[in-house]
Amino acid sequence: MENKEIRGRFAPSPSGRMHLGNVWAMLAAWLSVRKQGGTMVLRMEDLDPSRSKQIFADQIIEDLAWLGLTYEEGPDCGGDYAPYVQDQRRHYYENALQQLKEQELLYPCYCSRKDLAAVRAPHRGENAGVYPGFCRGLSVGEQKIRAEKKNPGYRFLMPNREDCFLDLNYGEQCQQLQSETGDFILRRSDGIHAYQLAVVVDDALMEITEVVRGADLLSSTHRQRVLYETLGYTAPKFGHVPLLVGRDGRRMSKRFQSLDLGQLKSKGWKPEELWGLLLFESGMMGKKELVSLEEAIGIFSWETMKTEDLKIDLERLER
């Protein structure tokens, strides 16, 4: 049954070939939307020109097609909310910055430490730490002096309060915004907009109603919710899925890279086997068996999904 009110999205960064962890997050996002008869959107998150490549964007589109993870709107098929490529949406991010500036919630920051990391989604364990507020109280005169030496980044003035929301998988999540996260970068000193800003502006303007993604972005959700509220948007629902780790419990994004979709395909893995493996490991299915996407829609459930990391036997994947 179609339900135009439900809108979900895939938001890959075209900085490499998809690995099993990316496939798992996309599968969950897709199944959740399809189960409700909603619309799926593909948006390329290619903000950082030093990391994003067109060839990876093309490959993501090919890989999604091979997997059968369909979408109604995206860079290759268009849609009412085009463009679906962040590089072409910078004016929207500038408008949002302007709005925050008018509310006096934005200040120039001349600190360079970790600044450059801000454009990427800060996956778990990569948090740059709470900003100590060095540039928060600079006078206009001081700002002028510093601006002669360096282009500033722009930071959001984080409110000093708690934010809580109900995650579809992890339940109630609360964060003290100032002491646990602090003021965060919205535009880097090289003019590139930060992930936290772009993802909110895009999900809001594309009228996304549910965001399903890896649990490494769970703590970012508070920052994003504050931006939704400040910019006058309604925040979507959020559902985070457990991360894939090796048998030793270590995150393996690097090791997974050597087991990207190209490798898995060349080792003979078929989508039905991958779905069976992922639904089994994530707790949604009692035994590992071949599963079609159609069947997976029936099986998908937030109630049975695990919250702890999913341990995957890499050797078995390498077969």
Ligand code: GLU
């Ligand atoms: N583009 C981000 C990434 O690939 C995902 C952002 C999101 O789903 O909010 O890590």
